[in-house]
Amino acid sequence: MTALENARARHRSPEATDANLPVLAADGSVAQWTDRYTHAVMDTFGPPQRVLVRGEGPYVWDADGTRYLDLLGGIAVNSLGHAHPTLTAAISAQLGTLGHVSNFFGSPTQIAFAERLLALAGAPEGSRVFLTNSGTEANEAAFKLARRNGGTDRPRILALEGSFHGRSMGALALTHKAAYREPFEPLPAGVEFVPFGDTDALEAAFAVDGDQVAALFVEPIQGEAGVRPLSPGYLARARTLTAEHGALLILDEVQTGMGRTGAWFAHQLPHVGGGIVPDAVTVAKGLGGGFPVGALIAYGEQTATLLGRGQHGTTFGGNPVASAAGLATIAVIERDGLLHHVSALGATLRDRLAGTGNPLVAEVRGEGFLIGIELTTPVAAAVAARALEAGFIVNPCTPSTIRLAPPFVLTQDQADQFVAFLAAVPQDLS
Incomplete structure (x- = not known):
């Protein structure tokens, strides 16, 4: 033996x-x-x-x-309910084979999981995934991605009133609710809040110094603020404005992603996204069916290479068990x-x-x-x-x-x- x-x-x-x-x-x-x-x-x-x-x-x-x-x-x-047999079996099998490795190494589940996310997102050639443990961590990575877009020449980051992007310091800077923000100020600077769903206000935010905007963060449906969907056409206009000014359009689909709205991502619904292709999407929550899993999906090589070696990291993100949970969750949603x-x-x-x-x-x-x-x-x-x-x-x-x-x-x-x-x-x- x-x-x-x-x-x-x-x-x-x-x-x-x-x-x-x-x-x-x-x-x-x-x-x-x-x-x-x-x-x-x-x-x-x-x-x-x-x-x-x-x-x-x-x-x-x-x-x-x-x-x-x-x-x-x-x-x-x-998303699969509690104690789903396929999910629990996948997690148990992976944990019994290989539970955790550092990010000095890859694993087949990690690679396959990233590939599945790119495919579901309809991401073009050159796109990449950064795997995390949570939605907050995914949005923290997205915040750093935005900072890398133009550096000090683009100090402005736009978010919407009513937004909730997480409670770590970078994600909290993007979160609008004063009760969450004020105990921890000063927060990372440069974030400006635009009235929710108001395309005229969005136009105005880009009208002056629009080329200094690094990114616009948007939830297609604001969950914490009361399940508030953006009006049809808003994301399409946001895509046009960000593209014209060299800013990233980053969609927070932590709550709306992975089938929650009846599509893999809410912006893929024609009446929500109007066919847009964002620069980045964050996802978590239902991604692992209850196991802590998150991801930042960067669309296209230009965005996917903004974070270089050593500029971001995570100990547990993309570990084999989390990746197996994500793959199993996706498989059950498709199968059933x-x-x-x-x-x-x-x-x-x-x-x-x-x-x-x-x-x-x-x-x-x-x-x-x-x-x-x-x-x-x-x-x-x-x-x-x-x-x-x-x-x-x-x-x-x-x-x-x-x-x-x-x-x-x-x-x-x-x-x-x-x-x-x-x-x-x-x-x-x-």
């Missing part, structure tokens, strides 16, 4: 399994786990609404045994026809939510399985709390907006259960 076979045998032997492994979880109620959480976990998120112990498909269970229909999907992350399912069921769900007859519902918007329910009064938190008590996980992303980002495996019957709940929500919540 070879040394490798001996090692594998030891890993499989009974004495090396459950009996000697550390306890990963123990019995306890939601209240008990919540109390332990408050003494062990830094208070950056507040107390957990529930302590969840397992999941299957679109459902999760808390430590008290209560089941919930997960209509948030880990905030647009769990989930893009069509998301597009069709998403349209039906939006129509049924809008048609509940509940006067509390002012508007329903979004694409695919990224849905915003605008309420007539700022009671989103109360609606979300009532939903949780009724067995539904949703997100009050603004005081008057409920966000849904369910797993792609959601069925019509499951969606209709939430529609029935929303129809019965009383108007006088406070």
Whole structure:
């Protein structure tokens, strides 16, 4: 028996399994786990609404045994639901073969994963991918890419009001919300915010010193701001202006990418992107189906070579396990026809939510399985709390907006259960 076979045998032997492994979880109620959480976990998120112990498909269970229909999907992350057998098998198989290597080395999964992303993005010859662990890290890399476009001759970077690009210092500089920014100022300089969806304001931003703009960062649909889609034609005009002035058009598709809108990327929807080709796209969240994976896709050789050797890096980005998770997620979406399912069921769900007859519902918007329910009064938190008590996980992303980002495996019957709940929500919540 070879040394490798001996090692594998030891890993499989009974004495090396459950009996000697550390306890990963123990019995306890939601209240008990919540109390332990408050003494062990830094208070950056507040107390957990529930302590969840397992999941299957679109459902999760808390430590008290209560089941919930997960209509948030880990905030647009769990695209295949929970404990998907193909995804878990791919991760386990890769981890049992090769778990991590430094970026001094490549791996077949890393290379194949990057190739698949380029193909799905429709990126031209010469395009490249920088693999990361998260959307924030992908946007941080994109920020540095923008800085490299013209250097000190192009100090201006444009972003939109209402934007959310992450919480690291570079990504935070691109994020509009004052409550996120102000505790950490001074932030990296040069970022200017343009009114959301206003093409006249965008024209004006380029009209004076437009050749000093290094990049324009845009979310095709702003998720954190309340699932706000850009108006048709906006991205096409943004593409024209950036091209005329030598600026990069960088699309943040961290939340909208990888099938969330019924297309691999939201800008590929004709009424959203109008056929544009961006200079770069960031993606994460649903990319790994729950495993931490992100990417910066740079279109064309000129953009792809802006970051040279030693100018950026990451320890875990593109590791074999993350890459295997990304490849498996893509494969399941393709195999099971989930893009069509998301597009069709998403349209039906939006129509049924809008048609509940509940006067509390002012508007329903979004694409695919990224849905915003605008309420007539700022009671989103109360609606979300009532939903949780009724067995539904949703997100009050603004005081008057409920966000849904369910797993792609959601069925019509499951969606209709939430529609029935929303129809019965009383108007006088406070």
